[in-house]
Structure formats: C-alpha cells, structure tokens
Amino acid sequence: MSTPTPPQPPARPRLGVFKLASCDGCQLTLLDCEDELLGIAAELDIAHFLEASGDIAPGPYDLVLVEGSVSTPEHLERIRRIRADARHLVTIGACATAGGVQALRNYADVEGYLAAVYARPAYIETLATSTPVSAHVPVDFELRGCPIDRGQLVEVITAFLAGRKPAIANHSVCFSCKRRGNVCVTVAQGTPCLGPVTHAGCGALCPTYGRGCYGCFGPAGTTNLPALVPLMQRDGMGEEDIARFLHTFNVTAFTAVEEQAQPGTADAEGPG
Amino acid sequence: MSEPTPPARELRIPSLARVEGETALHLRIRHGTVTEARLSIYEPPRFFEAFLRGRAHTEPPDLTSRICGICPVAYQMSACRAIEDACGVVVDGQLAALRRLLYCGEWIESQTLHIHMLHAPDFLGEDDVIGLSRSHLEHVRRGLRLKQTGNAVVELLGGRAIHPVNVRLGGFHRAPTRAELRPLEERLRTALDDAWDTVRWVAGFEFPDAECDADLLALAEPGTYAIESGVPTVLPYAATPPPYGFPLRDFTDHVAEEQVPHSTALHSRLDGRRHLTGSLARWAVSGHLLSPLALEAARAAGLGDPPSRAGTGRGEACRNPYRSILVRAVEVLYAVEEALRIIAEYERPARPYTEVPPRAGTGHGATEAPRGLLYHRYALDGGGRVTGARIVPPTAQNQGAIEEDLRRLVQAGLDRGEGSEAELTRLCERAVRNHDPCISCSAHFLELDIQRTH
Numbered sequence: 001m002s003t004p005t006p007p008q009p010p011a012r013p014r015l016g017v018f019k020l021a022s023c024d025g026c027q028l029t030l031l032d033c034e035d036e037l038l039g040i041a042a043e044l045d046i047a048h049f050l051e052a053s054g055d056i057a058p059g060p061y062d063l064v065l066v067e068g069s070v071s072t073p074e075h076l077e078r079i080r081r082i083r084a085d086a087r088h089l090v091t092i093g094a095c096a097t098a099g100g101v102q103a104l105r106n107y108a109d110v111e112g113y114l115a116a117v118y119a120r121p122a123y124i125e126t127l128a129t130s131t132p133v134s135a136h137v138p139v140d141f142e143l144r145g146c147p148i149d150r151g152q153l154v155e156v157i158t159a160f161l162a163g164r165k166p167a168i169a170n171h172s173v174c175f176s177c178k179r180r181g182n183v184c185v186t187v188a189q190g191t192p193c194l195g196p197v198t199h200a201g202c203g204a205l206c207p208t209y210g211r212g213c214y215g216c217f218g219p220a221g222t223t224n225l226p227a228l229v230p231l232m233q234r235d236g237m238g239e240e241d242i243a244r245f246l247h248t249f250n251v252t253a254f255t256a257v258e259e260q261a262q263p264g265t266a267d268a269e270g271p272g
Numbered sequence: 273m274s275e276p277t278p279p280a281r282e283l284r285i286p287s288l289a290r291v292e293g294e295t296a297l298h299l300r301i302r303h304g305t306v307t308e309a310r311l312s313i314y315e316p317p318r319f320f321e322a323f324l325r326g327r328a329h330t331e332p333p334d335l336t337s338r339i340c341g342i343c344p345v346a347y348q349m350s351a352c353r354a355i356e357d358a359c360g361v362v363v364d365g366q367l368a369a370l371r372r373l374l375y376c377g378e379w380i381e382s383q384t385l386h387i388h389m390l391h392a393p394d395f396l397g398e399d400d401v402i403g404l405s406r407s408h409l410e411h412v413r414r415g416l417r418l419k420q421t422g423n424a425v426v427e428l429l430g431g432r433a434i435h436p437v438n439v440r441l442g443g444f445h446r447a448p449t450r451a452e453l454r455p456l457e458e459r460l461r462t463a464l465d466d467a468w469d470t471v472r473w474v475a476g477f478e479f480p481d482a483e484c485d486a487d488l489l490a491l492a493e494p495g496t497y498a499i500e501s502g503v504p505t506v507l508p509y510a511a512t513p514p515p516y517g518f519p520l521r522d523f524t525d526h527v528a529e530e531q532v533p534h535s536t537a538l539h540s541r542l543d544g545r546r547h548l549t550g551s552l553a554r555w556a557v558s559g560h561l562l563s564p565l566a567l568e569a570a571r572a573a574g575l576g577d578p579p580s581r582a583g584t585g586r587g588e589a590c591r592n593p594y595r596s597i598l599v600r601a602v603e604v605l606y607a608v609e610e611a612l613r614i615i616a617e618y619e620r621p622a623r624p625y626t627e628v629p630p631r632a633g634t635g636h637g638a639t640e641a642p643r644g645l646l647y648h649r650y651a652l653d654g655g656g657r658v659t660g661a662r663i664v665p666p667t668a669q670n671q672g673a674i675e676e677d678l679r680r681l682v683q684a685g686l687d688r689g690e691g692s693e694a695e696l697t698r699l700c701e702r703a704v705r706n707h708d709p710c711i712s713c714s715a716h717f718l719e720l721d722i723q724r725t726h
Binding site: 102 | 316403437446
C-alpha cells in the first residue's frame, strides 16, 4: 500500500466492503476465509459489509474493498463517494479491476442487448460500457481474479494491517504451473492455454485439472502475447476463436495488453 | 368520508443486508393497511443472455457460473444439461454421480452459509455472524467447519469453490481417483455430526406463525431427492388443480416472465399463479425421498412427515417461510450423507467426459440450485454457436411470492401494534432473508423507481 507504517494506528482499522456490478463471488471469498475470518474480525472493525451484516457505520474507512464494475450512471456517483470515504482503496476481482465478464457489452450494441433481454428496454438505466474502478478514481491496489484467490486476499489484508505493500507476485501462471510440477498442456497435449500471459494467483488450477488456462486472472505484469498467438493457431484455433478466448473474463485488460504489446514494449507493466 | 385522508406512509429500506446481491424495499401503508410491498432490485443488468449469443456451445458453463458467486455449480450444471439436451447427449453412470457429488458440496457450503451467516442471526437477535460469534461461538465454529467441508468437496472436484474450473460439457476435464476422494470421507463423517447438531440447534429457534399462500414448484426425480435433474412438479396451494408435473421443454409456457410496472424485476407466474421454489418446495415435492436419517432429523426438528406421494394422506408441506431454515439444515444433512454414499460407490470412469458434438437444436436444462429451480435454455446452430439463451433463476420466480409474504407479514405486524420504522424494517429484512434470495442470480433484474398511481 502507499503509506508505510502509520505513526499512531487507531485501536482497530475500519473496513468497508462495497459492491458494484458483479456476482458477489469476491466478497464471498472473504466469508470463505473460514480459518481466518474470526481473526480478521478481531483485527479489523467491519464497518460496512452488506453481504454479511446489517450493522452499517458511515465512513471514513481505513481500508475499502470494492467488488464489481462501473456499469450504471449511479455507479459513477457511488464510486466517487466510496473513494472519498476510503483511506486505502483496493479493487477485488476481475469486474472491479478490468470490467468483468459484463464488459463484453463494450464491443456490442447495448441497445440491442437491452431489446434481447427486456420487453420494455426504455425502463433500464445502464451505461453502454462496463469499466474498471481505476477508470474513474485512483486505486491503491488491484487484486486480480475471477474470482480472487483467498490466500491473496488474506495477504492484502495482512499487508494493510502491517502497513506494507502486499506481496502479490506479478508473474504468469506458467511459474505456478512449473512449481506444481504439472506437465505443460500446450507442449504435451497441444491444448491452447493462456497460462504464459495470465497473472498468477489461482495456483495454475486449469492445467492441474487438464485444461488450458482461460485467463480469469487477466494479464500478467510482463507478457508476450504475440508470441503465444502462433501456438494457439498451431493447436487449431482460428482468429475468431483466439479473440473469444482472450475477450472473456478480463475483456478490457487483455485488450490493453494487446495494444501495448508491440515489439520492444513486451515488458510493459500491466495496469496496477 | 368526512375525515381528511392521512398521507400514505412510506417506508424505504435503501439497502437490504445479509442477502446476496443488492436490493431495496419499499412499503406503502395507508390507514394501517399495507397497500404495496415492493422489492426493488438495483443489481444492474449484466446482459448474460445477450452476450452468450455467438459463443461456442462449450462456453456457457464457464460463462454463466459468473452470474452467481454463491451458487456457480448450479449455473454450470443447468447450462451443461441444457446444451447436452440440445446435442442429444445423456451423461450417466459415474460421471452423473460425480456431478451430484459436486452439487452436494455446493448445497453443503451454500446452505450452511445461509443458515449460520445470514439467517440465524435473525433468530438470536444479532446483527451478523460476528455478533453471533460473540454469543454463540461454538455454533459459528461448527458452521464454519461445515461450510469448509462443502467447499472442500467443490474444491476437490472443481478446483476451487467459487467458479469451479473442472466442469465441462459431458462431465469433467479430469475425474478424481478413488484415493483422491478418500480424505473427503473423514471430513464428511465429522460433517455428518455437525449437520445433525445444526438441525438440533435451529430446531430450538422460535418460529413466528406465518404461511405463504403460493404454489410450490420443484423438480421431481423417481427414487431420489431431486438435485441435478428432474421433472418440474407443482404442489398447488389451493385444492385444485391437484399436484401436477410438466415436461421441461414446456417450462416457459408454464413459468411466464413479464416486466411489470410496479417492480424493476422480471416477474414470473406459474400458470398465472404466484409460486415459490427452493427448500420449502423441494421438501413438499420430494421430501418423502429423503434418506431415513434425514427424515428422522426432520421429524426431530418438528417438520413432521413430508407430503406422501403415495396418497396415504400422511404428512404435510411446510409453508412457513421462517421454518425454511429447518428444511435447509435437513438438506445439508442429506447432502453430507449423499456425498458419503457417492464416494463409497465411486469407481473412476474410463474417460472423464462424454463427447458432446454440436448439432442444431434447442435444449433445456433445470437443476435445484440451493435457492430453487434454475432453468436454462439454449438454441444452437449446426456449428455449435449459441443463437439464443434464456435463463430463469429462482429468485426471479420467487419475487412475487416474497412480495406477497412481505405484505402479509407487515400487515400482521401492524395489526399487533408493531408500527415503528425500526420494527417494520426488522420484520421485512427477516421476511426477505427467509427466502434466501440471490439477487445477483437475477441476471436480468434491474433498477427502476416508478411510483404506482393506482
């Protein structure tokens, strides 16, 4: 996090958990910390966490976790209010960090989408895009994943409490896969896999279960996407298949990396 | 009338806590009579049904799991069944058993989450699970342990508890060995005791009188408590029509969704009537197919006997939404037992999946999500591209019944003299949580605040 050890920490830092457009899975990850949950509750004053408690206290909050993407006019207002109330703002998950799966609308005709889902689309208030929180307000740290990883969430909270930067590796899924001792699904089976360009955090789950990584943690800090494309083509994917493969759970993030990943800039830092 | 009309009183609860997703309540009270109870869902539209079009037939299980972080397995299972149906493939044998095992894991963790973290605090006067852990630490610890066991089942079979990665059309990417499942057995045996203790614990809660006058809709499967498959079956509230079922392919002819002016959500009606899916409906439709142990627990918890399909006149449905926590606890016990049974009988299949080659057609799939019947329909072209998708989640179906339930409970509260805003707020929040709504499930719920003028 941005500030080093605070000089006089308050009795218990106040935590706020907020949600925009999302599935609730990343907030649920906090409730899934069964072994750590009561410990976290002892260290932090959970001042705002609607999914878990009706006991809501107003801000400011020392640490705010935001789940979900900005997808309605009301969200634009809400995310500014949340930021104003937050000493540290951490986005949790692919929606808050990259717009989420609902950012697929960014490439489509939203009017057409509305008409497909609703009989009377004029009732619906929505933005034509689903965007990450960082497109609207400053973000102190972005935690990736669809959903986020429990261990990484505990690390972010622990680091906050200790006043240090979270130790979240920025490397690709391939590193985790090797560490796990997996046989490479692309090399051995010709299975298309986004592991080489995807941010670590899941523990290389998909290759461990015999399938290719589908990129739910978004782009790794350093990637060379153009180098992966011929491999995917070799393994039978057409241009359209590759586009769909990349544009699913972190639509905007991989797009951004593709744009950056020109020769000579392959080591550009990903957002966050 | 000679007296001036007092202004209508309005109560708004801007954000409802301890439910999954975001929703608000709006009540209108005139002359001590509730004239309107509205559940306003401000979960934004996410357009799943729209962006699924054009995707490959292999993709909906992963994509639709993102509708809900609390019941992703339900989405994966309903999507798989619908697409397999379109492609004329039936998954059976050990692969079907593994799917049921995965689903049992989700039932255990999701129902336990609702019981301990969302619902129980209402009965014990606590704001949340943290407060509950101060007054009832042993019970919270047991709940966390049970939930962890459910998560462990989903994690082993699916890779992770939220948005599992190992599910695919036709089965799994990788089927576990018997040895890999063995460590689960020990945990599940402990969970069996924990689940029994949970039933005993919730049976001691105080249940206000209430009755939901909705039809009950759940899947029915011969010989087993329906979870991952079955035929939609209705137990009507009124004496007529008698209980009936209908083919899944006719689902949207019976359960019709409409956009209504007084609510932001798409409302469903079952053959023109209000209906409820979920634990109470499952108990009513399939309760007699629970295991002897689960039935014994249900009787000990005061649920009595479930309605008997044999027409012996024994048993009855439970229509008190407060008591849904009892049925959930019994279902957790059953799911633990089922998981143990499936593991004991497990033989690793020769292949982890059955091929599902695409073909043009329309397929239907429904399974019992922890919160109720979840229906998917997909139309595919000859190349396996999705040309149309329809998803009817349980909360969308339940909303009409929940609103009616709210109206009646608030009216009863007012009649008892509980008129303060704090009292009514508490009453409403409890009433909604009784039904365990899953708002983000409602992929096509939307926000709208139109005042009703009639």
